[in-house]
Amino acid sequence: MAIAKRFEIAHEAVFPQGAYLRGIVEPVADFQAEKRPDGSRPQQRDKETGLPLWQCTVIDGDEEANRRELGVTVKFAAEVQPVPPKNTSPMPWTPVKFAGLTALPYVDDSGTRPRIAWSFRAKGFATAGQEQAKSGEQKAAA
Template sequence: MALRGGTRFSVRCEDVFPAGCALVPESMGEVEDYDEKTGRRSPAKDKVTGQRVWQVKVMDLDPELGKRSRETTVKISADYQPAAPTGAYFEQVEFDGMTVTPYVANNGRMAYSLRATGMRAPAGVSSGKAAA
């Protein structure tokens, strides 16, 4: 049995970030595709769902990382730009519908990309928004 490139494996957020993760302020943005023939950029679309793709940077809060890099990117497929749950700087977040896609990077080493279908405050954390 062979896996095709781009195979997405479902994972739980707590398995990827066992100590949690914090949203890097002002890091949310729409992913763009670049057409080399025309030189134009256009909003990226998820090849599986057809939804627009957004990316956000997070800091892994795992103390076992020591001095290693803690920042990683999670791509979120959604029709509209996701919003930070509370708007606080470096707020903790959790991701829904997470998947991991392994690939071989240009340097020949194994790497992976993270995707999600949504972002929210961790359980027990108030959103800080008043109920309507």
């Protein structure tokens, strides 16, 4: 079978009613590595590319999303911290669109009954009128 585990998917297929950044883009802590002397954990790295992993939480704009699907984590493998677009909306959350979005289904058996869950990765943020913003074009966060 030629279907890869992780597959490309259009932003609109995952977030047909939009996605809204809640909080910031932050490093993914590596819980498999030993703690540093100061007690912090090193940043997790992508197993395929070796690049540092970053993550953000977005709110799914779909009115029918259940509470498990309302807050979605999207990860990035990038040398520098991806920078989201500036929030010019009147909302407290920044409307975002992801470039190079991929999905990986897995079985989440942490609840009372197993369910299919999704792991999302993106190459970067896309802005209105822009098809893609490649991760190499992202600016380092100040």
